Amino acid sequence: MARRERTTALPRPRPRDARPQARGGLLLTSEETLRLAILGGAALLLVIVLALIGWRWYDQNFRVPEKVILQVGDERFKLKYYADRLFPYAQSVASSGINLGLAEQQLLTELENEAIVNAIARERGITVTPDDVTNEIASQLGVPAGGAGTTFDTLYRQRLQSLTMTDAHYRRWVEAQVYRQKLKDAILADIGDTTEMVTLRTIITTTEDEAKAALARIEAGEDMGTVAQTASKDLNSRQKDGIMDPEPPALLPEAVRTAIEGKAAGSEVIGPVRLANGDWWIFRIEKRDPNATPSETQKSQLADLRINELIKEKRSAIPIRRNVSSSDIKWAEEHAD
Structure with missing residues:
Protein backbone atom coordinates (compact mmCIF):
# COMPACT_ATOMS: atom_id res chain seq x y z
CA MET A 1 0.00 0.00 0.00
CA ALA A 2 1.38 3.31 -0.98
CA ARG A 3 2.20 5.65 1.79
CA ARG A 4 0.19 8.95 1.84
CA GLU A 5 2.02 12.20 2.13
CA ARG A 6 1.34 13.97 5.41
CA THR A 7 0.14 17.55 5.45
CA THR A 8 -0.31 20.13 8.20
CA ALA A 9 -3.26 22.36 9.01
CA LEU A 10 -1.15 25.53 8.73
CA PRO A 11 -2.19 27.91 5.95
CA ARG A 12 0.15 28.34 3.11
CA PRO A 13 1.65 31.85 2.59
CA ARG A 14 0.02 33.82 -0.18
CA PRO A 15 1.94 35.98 -2.61
CA ARG A 16 1.92 39.70 -1.75
CA ASP A 17 -0.13 42.03 -3.85
CA ALA A 18 2.15 44.54 -5.61
CA ARG A 19 -0.58 47.15 -5.83
CA PRO A 20 -0.60 50.14 -3.30
CA GLN A 21 -2.87 49.76 -0.31
CA ALA A 22 -4.71 52.48 1.56
CA ARG A 23 -7.10 52.56 4.42
CA GLY A 24 -10.75 52.80 3.65
CA GLY A 25 -10.23 51.33 0.22
CA LEU A 26 -8.51 54.46 -1.19
CA LEU A 27 -5.51 53.53 -3.25
CA LEU A 28 -2.74 56.17 -3.76
CA THR A 29 0.29 55.91 -5.91
CA SER A 30 3.53 57.57 -4.90
CA GLU A 31 2.92 60.22 -7.57
CA GLU A 32 -0.51 61.02 -6.13
CA THR A 33 0.91 61.20 -2.63
CA LEU A 34 3.53 63.71 -3.76
CA ARG A 35 0.87 65.75 -5.53
CA LEU A 36 -1.26 65.91 -2.40
CA ALA A 37 1.75 66.95 -0.35
CA ILE A 38 2.46 69.80 -2.76
CA LEU A 39 -1.17 70.92 -2.69
CA GLY A 40 -1.20 70.79 1.10
CA GLY A 41 1.97 72.83 1.29
CA ALA A 42 0.56 75.39 -1.15
CA ALA A 43 -2.64 75.63 0.88
CA LEU A 44 -0.64 76.13 4.07
CA LEU A 45 1.46 78.82 2.38
CA LEU A 46 -1.71 80.56 1.18
CA VAL A 47 -3.11 80.52 4.71
CA ILE A 48 0.13 82.05 6.01
CA VAL A 49 0.11 84.76 3.32
CA LEU A 50 -3.53 85.60 4.02
CA ALA A 51 -2.80 85.71 7.73
CA LEU A 52 0.10 88.12 7.14
CA ILE A 53 -2.06 90.31 4.92
CA GLY A 54 -4.80 90.28 7.54
CA TRP A 55 -2.35 91.15 10.28
CA ARG A 56 -0.89 93.97 8.18
CA TRP A 57 -4.37 95.38 7.57
CA TYR A 58 -5.26 95.11 11.26
CA ASP A 59 -1.92 96.60 12.27
CA GLN A 60 -2.22 99.63 9.99
CA ASN A 61 -5.91 100.29 10.57
CA PHE A 62 -6.37 99.44 14.24
CA ARG A 63 -3.30 98.67 16.32
CA VAL A 64 -0.97 101.41 15.06
CA PRO A 65 -3.47 104.32 14.95
CA GLU A 66 -4.74 103.40 18.43
CA LYS A 67 -1.25 103.62 19.92
CA VAL A 68 -0.88 106.24 22.66
CA ILE A 69 2.13 108.30 21.61
CA LEU A 70 1.82 111.06 24.21
CA GLN A 71 0.44 111.27 27.73
CA VAL A 72 0.26 114.45 29.78
CA GLY A 73 -1.09 113.75 33.23
CA ASP A 74 -4.31 111.83 32.62
CA GLU A 75 -4.78 113.10 29.06
CA ARG A 76 -3.74 110.74 26.27
CA PHE A 77 -3.08 111.42 22.62
CA LYS A 78 -3.30 108.58 20.10
CA LEU A 79 -1.38 108.44 16.85
CA LYS A 80 -4.53 108.84 14.76
CA TYR A 81 -5.31 112.15 16.51
CA TYR A 82 -1.75 113.33 15.97
CA ALA A 83 -2.06 112.45 12.27
CA ASP A 84 -5.31 114.42 11.97
CA ARG A 85 -3.66 117.47 13.55
CA LEU A 86 -0.45 117.23 11.52
CA PHE A 87 -1.81 118.52 8.18
CA PRO A 88 -3.39 121.76 9.48
CA TYR A 89 -0.46 122.40 11.82
CA ALA A 90 2.09 121.99 9.04
CA GLN A 91 0.06 124.41 6.93
CA SER A 92 -0.07 126.99 9.72
CA VAL A 93 3.72 127.10 10.15
CA ALA A 94 4.71 126.71 6.50
CA SER A 95 4.89 130.48 5.97
CA SER A 96 7.54 130.65 8.72
CA GLY A 97 9.86 128.41 6.71
CA ILE A 98 9.52 125.51 9.14
CA ASN A 99 10.04 122.16 7.43
CA LEU A 100 7.88 119.10 8.02
CA GLY A 101 10.38 117.36 10.31
CA LEU A 102 10.53 120.32 12.68
CA ALA A 103 6.75 120.83 12.47
CA GLU A 104 6.24 117.21 13.55
CA GLN A 105 8.25 117.80 16.72
CA GLN A 106 6.64 121.17 17.39
CA LEU A 107 3.19 119.62 17.12
CA LEU A 108 4.05 117.26 19.98
CA THR A 109 4.99 120.27 22.10
CA GLU A 110 1.80 122.02 21.02
CA LEU A 111 -0.29 119.05 22.16
CA GLU A 112 1.59 119.01 25.47
CA ASN A 113 0.85 122.70 25.98
CA GLU A 114 -2.83 122.18 25.16
CA ALA A 115 -3.11 119.41 27.73
CA ILE A 116 -1.30 121.53 30.34
CA VAL A 117 -3.60 124.50 29.71
CA ASN A 118 -6.62 122.20 30.00
CA ALA A 119 -5.33 120.96 33.36
CA ILE A 120 -4.63 124.50 34.63
CA ALA A 121 -8.08 125.66 33.57
CA ARG A 122 -9.81 122.73 35.28
CA GLU A 123 -7.86 123.39 38.47
CA ARG A 124 -9.33 126.90 38.41
CA GLY A 125 -12.82 125.51 38.11
CA ILE A 126 -13.16 126.31 34.41
CA THR A 127 -15.34 123.92 32.41
CA VAL A 128 -16.07 123.54 28.71
CA THR A 129 -19.38 122.03 27.60
CA PRO A 130 -20.27 120.46 24.23
CA ASP A 131 -22.40 123.55 23.52
CA ASP A 132 -19.36 125.75 24.16
CA VAL A 133 -17.44 123.76 21.55
CA THR A 134 -20.30 123.92 19.02
CA ASN A 135 -20.70 127.66 19.51
CA GLU A 136 -16.97 128.22 19.03
CA ILE A 137 -17.05 126.21 15.80
CA ALA A 138 -20.00 128.30 14.62
CA SER A 139 -18.12 131.49 15.51
CA GLN A 140 -15.11 130.36 13.49
CA LEU A 141 -17.37 129.54 10.53
CA GLY A 142 -19.14 132.89 10.86
CA VAL A 143 -22.66 131.41 11.07
CA PRO A 144 -25.11 130.52 13.86
CA ALA A 145 -24.95 126.98 15.20
CA GLY A 146 -27.53 124.66 13.67
CA GLY A 147 -28.49 121.08 12.97
CA ALA A 148 -28.61 118.90 9.88
CA GLY A 149 -29.31 120.76 6.66
CA THR A 150 -28.37 124.19 8.02
CA THR A 151 -25.64 126.45 6.69
CA PHE A 152 -23.63 125.57 9.78
CA ASP A 153 -23.92 121.87 8.95
CA THR A 154 -22.83 122.40 5.35
CA LEU A 155 -19.87 124.62 6.19
CA TYR A 156 -18.78 122.39 9.03
CA ARG A 157 -18.75 119.32 6.80
CA GLN A 158 -16.70 121.25 4.26
CA ARG A 159 -14.26 122.28 6.97
CA LEU A 160 -13.78 118.68 8.10
CA GLN A 161 -13.30 117.54 4.52
CA SER A 162 -10.74 120.25 3.78
CA LEU A 163 -8.76 119.31 6.90
CA THR A 164 -9.25 115.54 6.42
CA MET A 165 -10.23 115.39 10.09
CA THR A 166 -12.93 113.51 11.96
CA ASP A 167 -15.67 115.31 13.85
CA ALA A 168 -14.48 113.96 17.21
CA HIS A 169 -10.91 115.06 16.61
CA TYR A 170 -11.90 118.52 15.39
CA ARG A 171 -14.13 119.04 18.43
CA ARG A 172 -11.29 117.99 20.71
CA TRP A 173 -9.03 120.54 19.04
CA VAL A 174 -11.62 123.30 19.41
CA GLU A 175 -12.26 122.27 23.02
CA ALA A 176 -8.59 122.99 23.77
CA GLN A 177 -8.96 126.41 22.15
CA VAL A 178 -12.01 127.19 24.30
CA TYR A 179 -10.19 126.11 27.47
CA ARG A 180 -7.33 128.46 26.62
CA GLN A 181 -9.67 131.37 25.85
CA LYS A 182 -11.60 130.89 29.09
CA LEU A 183 -8.33 130.76 31.03
CA LYS A 184 -7.18 133.91 29.24
CA ASP A 185 -10.42 135.69 30.11
CA ALA A 186 -9.87 134.84 33.77
CA ILE A 187 -6.31 136.18 33.64
CA LEU A 188 -7.48 139.36 31.89
CA ALA A 189 -9.88 139.93 34.77
CA ASP A 190 -6.94 139.62 37.18
CA ILE A 191 -4.87 142.13 35.19
CA GLY A 192 -7.54 144.79 35.49
CA ASP A 193 -7.66 148.11 33.69
CA THR A 194 -4.38 149.61 34.95
CA THR A 195 -0.80 148.43 35.19
CA GLU A 196 2.74 149.82 35.24
CA THR A 293 -4.01 152.16 31.12
CA PRO A 294 -2.76 149.52 28.70
CA SER A 295 -4.36 149.01 25.31
CA GLU A 296 -6.52 145.97 24.66
CA THR A 297 -3.70 144.54 22.57
CA GLN A 298 -1.23 144.98 25.41
CA LYS A 299 -3.64 143.39 27.89
CA SER A 300 -4.05 140.43 25.55
CA GLN A 301 -0.27 140.11 25.24
CA LEU A 302 0.13 140.24 29.01
CA ALA A 303 -2.47 137.49 29.41
CA ASP A 304 -0.72 135.30 26.81
CA LEU A 305 2.59 135.90 28.57
CA ARG A 306 1.05 134.85 31.88
CA ILE A 307 -0.36 131.66 30.30
CA ASN A 308 3.10 130.80 28.98
CA GLU A 309 4.53 131.32 32.47
CA LEU A 310 1.85 129.04 33.95
CA ILE A 311 2.63 126.37 31.33
CA LYS A 312 6.31 126.53 32.20
CA GLU A 313 5.55 126.18 35.90
CA LYS A 314 3.12 123.32 35.36
CA ARG A 315 5.55 121.35 33.17
CA SER A 316 7.74 120.64 36.16
CA ALA A 317 4.79 119.33 38.17
CA ILE A 318 2.89 117.18 35.66
CA PRO A 319 4.14 113.87 34.22
CA ILE A 320 4.72 113.98 30.46
CA ARG A 321 5.58 110.82 28.54
CA ARG A 322 6.28 110.56 24.81
CA ASN A 323 6.24 107.19 23.09
CA VAL A 324 6.58 107.98 19.41
CA SER A 325 8.91 106.24 16.97
CA SER A 326 10.09 107.07 13.47
CA SER A 327 7.65 104.49 12.09
CA ASP A 328 4.82 106.24 13.96
CA ILE A 329 5.79 109.54 12.37
CA LYS A 330 5.91 107.89 8.95
CA TRP A 331 2.42 106.46 9.47
CA ALA A 332 1.17 109.91 10.49
CA GLU A 333 2.68 111.47 7.36
CA GLU A 334 1.00 108.87 5.15
CA HIS A 335 -2.39 109.43 6.79
CA ALA A 336 -2.19 113.20 7.30
CA ASP A 337 -3.65 114.12 3.90
Whole structure:
Protein backbone atom coordinates (compact mmCIF):
# COMPACT_ATOMS: atom_id res chain seq x y z
CA MET A 1 0.00 0.00 0.00
CA ALA A 2 1.38 3.31 -0.98
CA ARG A 3 2.20 5.65 1.79
CA ARG A 4 0.19 8.95 1.84
CA GLU A 5 2.02 12.20 2.13
CA ARG A 6 1.34 13.97 5.41
CA THR A 7 0.14 17.55 5.45
CA THR A 8 -0.31 20.13 8.20
CA ALA A 9 -3.26 22.36 9.01
CA LEU A 10 -1.15 25.53 8.73
CA PRO A 11 -2.19 27.91 5.95
CA ARG A 12 0.15 28.34 3.11
CA PRO A 13 1.65 31.85 2.59
CA ARG A 14 0.02 33.82 -0.18
CA PRO A 15 1.94 35.98 -2.61
CA ARG A 16 1.92 39.70 -1.75
CA ASP A 17 -0.13 42.03 -3.85
CA ALA A 18 2.15 44.54 -5.61
CA ARG A 19 -0.58 47.15 -5.83
CA PRO A 20 -0.60 50.14 -3.30
CA GLN A 21 -2.87 49.76 -0.31
CA ALA A 22 -4.71 52.48 1.56
CA ARG A 23 -7.10 52.56 4.42
CA GLY A 24 -10.75 52.80 3.65
CA GLY A 25 -10.23 51.33 0.22
CA LEU A 26 -8.51 54.46 -1.19
CA LEU A 27 -5.51 53.53 -3.25
CA LEU A 28 -2.74 56.17 -3.76
CA THR A 29 0.29 55.91 -5.91
CA SER A 30 3.53 57.57 -4.90
CA GLU A 31 2.92 60.22 -7.57
CA GLU A 32 -0.51 61.02 -6.13
CA THR A 33 0.91 61.20 -2.63
CA LEU A 34 3.53 63.71 -3.76
CA ARG A 35 0.87 65.75 -5.53
CA LEU A 36 -1.26 65.91 -2.40
CA ALA A 37 1.75 66.95 -0.35
CA ILE A 38 2.46 69.80 -2.76
CA LEU A 39 -1.17 70.92 -2.69
CA GLY A 40 -1.20 70.79 1.10
CA GLY A 41 1.97 72.83 1.29
CA ALA A 42 0.56 75.39 -1.15
CA ALA A 43 -2.64 75.63 0.88
CA LEU A 44 -0.64 76.13 4.07
CA LEU A 45 1.46 78.82 2.38
CA LEU A 46 -1.71 80.56 1.18
CA VAL A 47 -3.11 80.52 4.71
CA ILE A 48 0.13 82.05 6.01
CA VAL A 49 0.11 84.76 3.32
CA LEU A 50 -3.53 85.60 4.02
CA ALA A 51 -2.80 85.71 7.73
CA LEU A 52 0.10 88.12 7.14
CA ILE A 53 -2.06 90.31 4.92
CA GLY A 54 -4.80 90.28 7.54
CA TRP A 55 -2.35 91.15 10.28
CA ARG A 56 -0.89 93.97 8.18
CA TRP A 57 -4.37 95.38 7.57
CA TYR A 58 -5.26 95.11 11.26
CA ASP A 59 -1.92 96.60 12.27
CA GLN A 60 -2.22 99.63 9.99
CA ASN A 61 -5.91 100.29 10.57
CA PHE A 62 -6.37 99.44 14.24
CA ARG A 63 -3.30 98.67 16.32
CA VAL A 64 -0.97 101.41 15.06
CA PRO A 65 -3.47 104.32 14.95
CA GLU A 66 -4.74 103.40 18.43
CA LYS A 67 -1.25 103.62 19.92
CA VAL A 68 -0.88 106.24 22.66
CA ILE A 69 2.13 108.30 21.61
CA LEU A 70 1.82 111.06 24.21
CA GLN A 71 0.44 111.27 27.73
CA VAL A 72 0.26 114.45 29.78
CA GLY A 73 -1.09 113.75 33.23
CA ASP A 74 -4.31 111.83 32.62
CA GLU A 75 -4.78 113.10 29.06
CA ARG A 76 -3.74 110.74 26.27
CA PHE A 77 -3.08 111.42 22.62
CA LYS A 78 -3.30 108.58 20.10
CA LEU A 79 -1.38 108.44 16.85
CA LYS A 80 -4.53 108.84 14.76
CA TYR A 81 -5.31 112.15 16.51
CA TYR A 82 -1.75 113.33 15.97
CA ALA A 83 -2.06 112.45 12.27
CA ASP A 84 -5.31 114.42 11.97
CA ARG A 85 -3.66 117.47 13.55
CA LEU A 86 -0.45 117.23 11.52
CA PHE A 87 -1.81 118.52 8.18
CA PRO A 88 -3.39 121.76 9.48
CA TYR A 89 -0.46 122.40 11.82
CA ALA A 90 2.09 121.99 9.04
CA GLN A 91 0.06 124.41 6.93
CA SER A 92 -0.07 126.99 9.72
CA VAL A 93 3.72 127.10 10.15
CA ALA A 94 4.71 126.71 6.50
CA SER A 95 4.89 130.48 5.97
CA SER A 96 7.54 130.65 8.72
CA GLY A 97 9.86 128.41 6.71
CA ILE A 98 9.52 125.51 9.14
CA ASN A 99 10.04 122.16 7.43
CA LEU A 100 7.88 119.10 8.02
CA GLY A 101 10.38 117.36 10.31
CA LEU A 102 10.53 120.32 12.68
CA ALA A 103 6.75 120.83 12.47
CA GLU A 104 6.24 117.21 13.55
CA GLN A 105 8.25 117.80 16.72
CA GLN A 106 6.64 121.17 17.39
CA LEU A 107 3.19 119.62 17.12
CA LEU A 108 4.05 117.26 19.98
CA THR A 109 4.99 120.27 22.10
CA GLU A 110 1.80 122.02 21.02
CA LEU A 111 -0.29 119.05 22.16
CA GLU A 112 1.59 119.01 25.47
CA ASN A 113 0.85 122.70 25.98
CA GLU A 114 -2.83 122.18 25.16
CA ALA A 115 -3.11 119.41 27.73
CA ILE A 116 -1.30 121.53 30.34
CA VAL A 117 -3.60 124.50 29.71
CA ASN A 118 -6.62 122.20 30.00
CA ALA A 119 -5.33 120.96 33.36
CA ILE A 120 -4.63 124.50 34.63
CA ALA A 121 -8.08 125.66 33.57
CA ARG A 122 -9.81 122.73 35.28
CA GLU A 123 -7.86 123.39 38.47
CA ARG A 124 -9.33 126.90 38.41
CA GLY A 125 -12.82 125.51 38.11
CA ILE A 126 -13.16 126.31 34.41
CA THR A 127 -15.34 123.92 32.41
CA VAL A 128 -16.07 123.54 28.71
CA THR A 129 -19.38 122.03 27.60
CA PRO A 130 -20.27 120.46 24.23
CA ASP A 131 -22.40 123.55 23.52
CA ASP A 132 -19.36 125.75 24.16
CA VAL A 133 -17.44 123.76 21.55
CA THR A 134 -20.30 123.92 19.02
CA ASN A 135 -20.70 127.66 19.51
CA GLU A 136 -16.97 128.22 19.03
CA ILE A 137 -17.05 126.21 15.80
CA ALA A 138 -20.00 128.30 14.62
CA SER A 139 -18.12 131.49 15.51
CA GLN A 140 -15.11 130.36 13.49
CA LEU A 141 -17.37 129.54 10.53
CA GLY A 142 -19.14 132.89 10.86
CA VAL A 143 -22.66 131.41 11.07
CA PRO A 144 -25.11 130.52 13.86
CA ALA A 145 -24.95 126.98 15.20
CA GLY A 146 -27.53 124.66 13.67
CA GLY A 147 -28.49 121.08 12.97
CA ALA A 148 -28.61 118.90 9.88
CA GLY A 149 -29.31 120.76 6.66
CA THR A 150 -28.37 124.19 8.02
CA THR A 151 -25.64 126.45 6.69
CA PHE A 152 -23.63 125.57 9.78
CA ASP A 153 -23.92 121.87 8.95
CA THR A 154 -22.83 122.40 5.35
CA LEU A 155 -19.87 124.62 6.19
CA TYR A 156 -18.78 122.39 9.03
CA ARG A 157 -18.75 119.32 6.80
CA GLN A 158 -16.70 121.25 4.26
CA ARG A 159 -14.26 122.28 6.97
CA LEU A 160 -13.78 118.68 8.10
CA GLN A 161 -13.30 117.54 4.52
CA SER A 162 -10.74 120.25 3.78
CA LEU A 163 -8.76 119.31 6.90
CA THR A 164 -9.25 115.54 6.42
CA MET A 165 -10.23 115.39 10.09
CA THR A 166 -12.93 113.51 11.96
CA ASP A 167 -15.67 115.31 13.85
CA ALA A 168 -14.48 113.96 17.21
CA HIS A 169 -10.91 115.06 16.61
CA TYR A 170 -11.90 118.52 15.39
CA ARG A 171 -14.13 119.04 18.43
CA ARG A 172 -11.29 117.99 20.71
CA TRP A 173 -9.03 120.54 19.04
CA VAL A 174 -11.62 123.30 19.41
CA GLU A 175 -12.26 122.27 23.02
CA ALA A 176 -8.59 122.99 23.77
CA GLN A 177 -8.96 126.41 22.15
CA VAL A 178 -12.01 127.19 24.30
CA TYR A 179 -10.19 126.11 27.47
CA ARG A 180 -7.33 128.46 26.62
CA GLN A 181 -9.67 131.37 25.85
CA LYS A 182 -11.60 130.89 29.09
CA LEU A 183 -8.33 130.76 31.03
CA LYS A 184 -7.18 133.91 29.24
CA ASP A 185 -10.42 135.69 30.11
CA ALA A 186 -9.87 134.84 33.77
CA ILE A 187 -6.31 136.18 33.64
CA LEU A 188 -7.48 139.36 31.89
CA ALA A 189 -9.88 139.93 34.77
CA ASP A 190 -6.94 139.62 37.18
CA ILE A 191 -4.87 142.13 35.19
CA GLY A 192 -7.54 144.79 35.49
CA ASP A 193 -7.66 148.11 33.69
CA THR A 194 -4.38 149.61 34.95
CA THR A 195 -0.80 148.43 35.19
CA GLU A 196 2.74 149.82 35.24
CA MET A 197 3.90 151.29 31.92
CA VAL A 198 7.37 152.46 30.90
CA THR A 199 8.24 155.00 28.21
CA LEU A 200 11.71 154.67 26.67
CA ARG A 201 13.74 156.87 24.33
CA THR A 202 15.75 154.48 22.17
CA ILE A 203 18.35 154.26 19.47
CA ILE A 204 18.32 150.87 17.75
CA THR A 205 21.19 149.78 15.52
CA THR A 206 22.21 146.69 13.63
CA THR A 207 25.82 146.51 14.83
CA GLU A 208 27.66 147.22 18.06
CA ASP A 209 29.98 149.68 16.31
CA GLU A 210 26.98 151.73 15.17
CA ALA A 211 25.61 151.70 18.72
CA LYS A 212 28.93 152.80 20.18
CA ALA A 213 29.21 155.61 17.62
CA ALA A 214 25.71 156.85 18.55
CA LEU A 215 26.56 156.68 22.25
CA ALA A 216 29.76 158.64 21.67
CA ARG A 217 27.75 161.43 20.05
CA ILE A 218 25.42 161.58 23.07
CA GLU A 219 28.34 161.59 25.52
CA ALA A 220 29.90 164.40 23.49
CA GLY A 221 26.82 166.52 24.29
CA GLU A 222 24.56 165.94 21.27
CA ASP A 223 20.83 165.64 22.02
CA MET A 224 19.75 161.99 22.19
CA GLY A 225 16.58 162.72 20.21
CA THR A 226 18.62 164.26 17.41
CA VAL A 227 20.95 161.26 17.35
CA ALA A 228 17.94 158.93 17.22
CA GLN A 229 16.59 160.73 14.14
CA THR A 230 19.70 159.86 12.15
CA ALA A 231 21.16 156.76 13.79
CA SER A 232 18.17 154.60 14.80
CA LYS A 233 16.87 151.90 12.46
CA ASP A 234 13.40 151.90 14.07
CA LEU A 235 11.30 154.12 11.81
CA ASN A 236 8.39 154.62 14.22
CA SER A 237 10.41 155.87 17.19
CA ARG A 238 12.95 157.72 15.02
CA GLN A 239 10.22 160.07 13.83
CA LYS A 240 9.48 160.92 17.48
CA ASP A 241 13.08 161.61 18.55
CA GLY A 242 13.44 158.02 19.67
CA ILE A 243 10.38 157.99 21.94
CA MET A 244 8.65 154.61 21.93
CA ASP A 245 5.04 153.96 22.85
CA PRO A 246 4.55 153.19 26.56
CA GLU A 247 4.85 149.48 27.29
CA PRO A 248 4.33 147.28 30.33
CA PRO A 249 7.84 146.18 31.42
CA ALA A 250 6.85 142.53 30.94
CA LEU A 251 6.39 143.13 27.20
CA LEU A 252 9.83 144.69 26.68
CA PRO A 253 12.70 142.55 25.34
CA GLU A 254 14.24 140.49 28.13
CA ALA A 255 17.63 142.21 27.95
CA VAL A 256 15.99 145.64 28.16
CA ARG A 257 13.67 144.54 30.96
CA THR A 258 16.64 143.32 32.96
CA ALA A 259 18.60 146.51 32.34
CA ILE A 260 15.84 148.83 33.60
CA GLU A 261 14.80 146.74 36.58
CA GLY A 262 14.74 148.88 39.71
CA LYS A 263 15.75 152.05 37.85
CA ALA A 264 13.74 155.26 37.91
CA ALA A 265 13.15 157.66 35.06
CA GLY A 266 16.03 160.09 34.62
CA SER A 267 18.94 161.15 32.51
CA GLU A 268 20.95 157.91 32.63
CA VAL A 269 21.65 156.46 29.18
CA ILE A 270 21.77 152.67 29.23
CA GLY A 271 23.60 150.55 26.71
CA PRO A 272 24.63 149.43 24.25
CA VAL A 273 22.56 146.31 25.08
CA ARG A 274 22.40 143.40 22.66
CA LEU A 275 19.00 141.77 22.12
CA ALA A 276 18.26 138.16 21.27
CA ASN A 277 17.49 139.13 17.66
CA GLY A 278 20.95 140.64 17.25
CA ASP A 279 19.94 144.32 17.41
CA TRP A 280 21.72 146.78 19.70
CA TRP A 281 19.79 149.23 21.90
CA ILE A 282 20.78 152.47 23.59
CA PHE A 283 17.94 153.82 25.71
CA ARG A 284 16.83 156.06 28.52
CA ILE A 285 13.81 155.74 30.81
CA GLU A 286 11.67 158.83 30.13
CA LYS A 287 8.71 157.91 32.32
CA ARG A 288 7.44 155.23 34.70
CA ASP A 289 3.69 155.28 35.35
CA PRO A 290 2.51 152.73 37.94
CA ASN A 291 -1.17 153.23 37.08
CA ALA A 292 -1.25 153.56 33.30
CA THR A 293 -4.01 152.16 31.12
CA PRO A 294 -2.76 149.52 28.70
CA SER A 295 -4.36 149.01 25.31
CA GLU A 296 -6.52 145.97 24.66
CA THR A 297 -3.70 144.54 22.57
CA GLN A 298 -1.23 144.98 25.41
CA LYS A 299 -3.64 143.39 27.89
CA SER A 300 -4.05 140.43 25.55
CA GLN A 301 -0.27 140.11 25.24
CA LEU A 302 0.13 140.24 29.01
CA ALA A 303 -2.47 137.49 29.41
CA ASP A 304 -0.72 135.30 26.81
CA LEU A 305 2.59 135.90 28.57
CA ARG A 306 1.05 134.85 31.88
CA ILE A 307 -0.36 131.66 30.30
CA ASN A 308 3.10 130.80 28.98
CA GLU A 309 4.53 131.32 32.47
CA LEU A 310 1.85 129.04 33.95
CA ILE A 311 2.63 126.37 31.33
CA LYS A 312 6.31 126.53 32.20
CA GLU A 313 5.55 126.18 35.90
CA LYS A 314 3.12 123.32 35.36
CA ARG A 315 5.55 121.35 33.17
CA SER A 316 7.74 120.64 36.16
CA ALA A 317 4.79 119.33 38.17
CA ILE A 318 2.89 117.18 35.66
CA PRO A 319 4.14 113.87 34.22
CA ILE A 320 4.72 113.98 30.46
CA ARG A 321 5.58 110.82 28.54
CA ARG A 322 6.28 110.56 24.81
CA ASN A 323 6.24 107.19 23.09
CA VAL A 324 6.58 107.98 19.41
CA SER A 325 8.91 106.24 16.97
CA SER A 326 10.09 107.07 13.47
CA SER A 327 7.65 104.49 12.09
CA ASP A 328 4.82 106.24 13.96
CA ILE A 329 5.79 109.54 12.37
CA LYS A 330 5.91 107.89 8.95
CA TRP A 331 2.42 106.46 9.47
CA ALA A 332 1.17 109.91 10.49
CA GLU A 333 2.68 111.47 7.36
CA GLU A 334 1.00 108.87 5.15
CA HIS A 335 -2.39 109.43 6.79
CA ALA A 336 -2.19 113.20 7.30
CA ASP A 337 -3.65 114.12 3.90
